[in-house]
Amino acid sequence: MARETALVRSLVELADTLVSDFDVIELLTGLANRCVSLLGVSAAGVMLASPDNDLRLAASSSEAMRVLELFELQAQEGPCLDAFRTGEPVEHQNLQAGVGPWPRFASGALEAGFRSAFALPLRLRDRTVGALNLFNAGQTPMTDEDLVVARAFADLAAISVVQHWSTIENQLLNEQLMRALDSRVLIEQAKGVIFERAGIGMAEAFDRLRSYARSHNLRLTKVAQDAIDGSLDPAAWGP
Amino acid sequence: MAGDEARGSVCNTNAVSAAIEELQYVLGEGPCVDAYQQDRAVLEPDLADPRTPRWLAFTPKALEAGARAVFGFPLRVGAVRLGALNVYQDRSGPLSDEQHADALVMAEVVAHWLLDVQAEARPGALAEELELGAEFYFVVQNAAGVVSVQLGVTVTEAMIALRAHAFSTDRPLRDVARDVVERKLRFG
Numbered sequence: 001m002a003r004e005t006a007l008v009r010s011l012v013e014l015a016d017t018l019v020s021d022f023d024v025i026e027l028l029t030g031l032a033n034r035c036v037s038l039l040g041v042s043a044a045g046v047m048l049a050s051p052d053n054d055l056r057l058a059a060s061s062s063e064a065m066r067v068l069e070l071f072e073l074q075a076q077e078g079p080c081l082d083a084f085r086t087g088e089p090v091e092h093q094n095l096q097a098g099v100g101p102w103p104r105f106a107s108g109a110l111e112a113g114f115r116s117a118f119a120l121p122l123r124l125r126d127r128t129v130g131a132l133n134l135f136n137a138g139q140t141p142m143t144d145e146d147l148v149v150a151r152a153f154a155d156l157a158a159i160s161v162v163q164h165w166s167t168i169e170n171q172l173l174n175e176q177l178m179r180a181l182d183s184r185v186l187i188e189q190a191k192g193v194i195f196e197r198a199g200i201g202m203a204e205a206f207d208r209l210r211s212y213a214r215s216h217n218l219r220l221t222k223v224a225q226d227a228i229d230g231s232l233d234p235a236a237w238g239p
Numbered sequence: 240m241a242g243d244e245a246r247g248s249v250c251n252t253n254a255v256s257a258a259i260e261e262l263q264y265v266l267g268e269g270p271c272v273d274a275y276q277q278d279r280a281v282l283e284p285d286l287a288d289p290r291t292p293r294w295l296a297f298t299p300k301a302l303e304a305g306a307r308a309v310f311g312f313p314l315r316v317g318a319v320r321l322g323a324l325n326v327y328q329d330r331s332g333p334l335s336d337e338q339h340a341d342a343l344v345m346a347e348v349v350a351h352w353l354l355d356v357q358a359e360a361r362p363g364a365l366a367e368e369l370e371l372g373a374e375f376y377f378v379v380q381n382a383a384g385v386v387s388v389q390l391g392v393t394v395t396e397a398m399i400a401l402r403a404h405a406f407s408t409d410r411p412l413r414d415v416a417r418d419v420v421e422r423k424l425r426f427g
Contacts, residue, residue, distance in 0.1 A: 065378070
């Protein structure tokens with residue numbers, strides 16, 4: 001499929017999801033995956049802000065522990081945190097271990113196999129609610145065209161957090177951000193349950209959780225809750 | 240308010256808030272009960288003239304006790320549900336954006352504090368964990384899921400068991416969690 005076609009299809013699918021009753025984490029995970037396939041980057045992640053402006057990971061294109069921890073590190077330093085704090089994009093930056101504006105982050109990124117990074121703020125009117133982070137194994141900056149696409153994905157990610165259009169007011173937005181972040185915590189707990197029940201790795205546990213939700217047309221958060229409660233047949237997690 | 244069965248107040252700041260907690264405990268209705276059961280923030284900025292009439296037994300008594308606006312925030316960490324945080328005002332009106340944000344953050348801090356209290360943590364250890372924000376590392380949440388299966392308990396109990404282990408062996412919670420997900424440490 002031509003890239004343009006794939007891009008249009010992705011945007012239409014995401015927009016369709018936004019008008020239905022959707023699971024934020026599932027949508028953001030799909031969005032991160034599309035960033036990887038359409039922008040040719042190696043990994044992508046969406047971080048959201050808690051009301052006290054702590055940046056936490058909501059979704060990632062990779063469930064590898066190293067990658068998840070690279071996002072967690074950005075609560076302290078990294079392109080996501082800078083994009084979130086300034087409300088401005090953090091342009092393509094080649095990474096060198098232990099040097100540059102984010103020495104710890106750069107070292108972690110290189111260990112995970114990434115040699116450059118880029119971040120965009122997630123903006124909703126006058127508020128920044130998080131950041132979209134893109135990683136690359138190579139060091140070639142994205143084209144201007146790709147940047148426009150990345151911006152569109154960042155805007156969709158920001159919009160997805162607001163589920164009630166009538167009132168984009170701060171209190172509701174804060175509650176929804178907290179709920180989205182808590183859904184992610186719930187999913188992490190469910191990954192642990194499936195990891196142990198099925199005797200598989202954490203990343204695979206996430207894949208099984210997600211494919212179960214998709215094939216049964218259920219919300220990811222609901223399946224995670226059921227996995228934890230034990231109300232889903234443990235055989236569901238078999239290969 | 241903490242826990243499903245043993246609902247009761249763990250901490251309150253003055254006589255009015257104590258009365259409000261007590262009323263909800265006795266009557267089984269009110270903002271905290273709703274926040275806990277519906278798992279969302281429940282805001283009533285004007286008890287005397289509510290937008291949605293509710294809490295028929297609770298409301299007149301809460302007004303009598305001196306509350307004019309009441310707010311409940313769920314205490315949760317994923318599947319861990321610990322109760323609700325109660326906030327009241329002696330005048331009607333909504334919380335400011337800042338107060339509301341503070342209450343959301345406070346609810347999170349209280350939830351972790353309650354887990355630590357149940358794990359019988361030393362007071363010093365608690366401060367250290369909060370400072371480092373260990374609670375938010377995914378590996379800790381993963382490990383809680385793993386341990387819940389190993390011990391055949393709820394994720395809440397698993398979280399407490401993990402913390403109790405960390406405190407009793409004097410190791411950071413995150414290190415203990417990492418051992419669990421690397422299958423180096425088993426519970427049960």
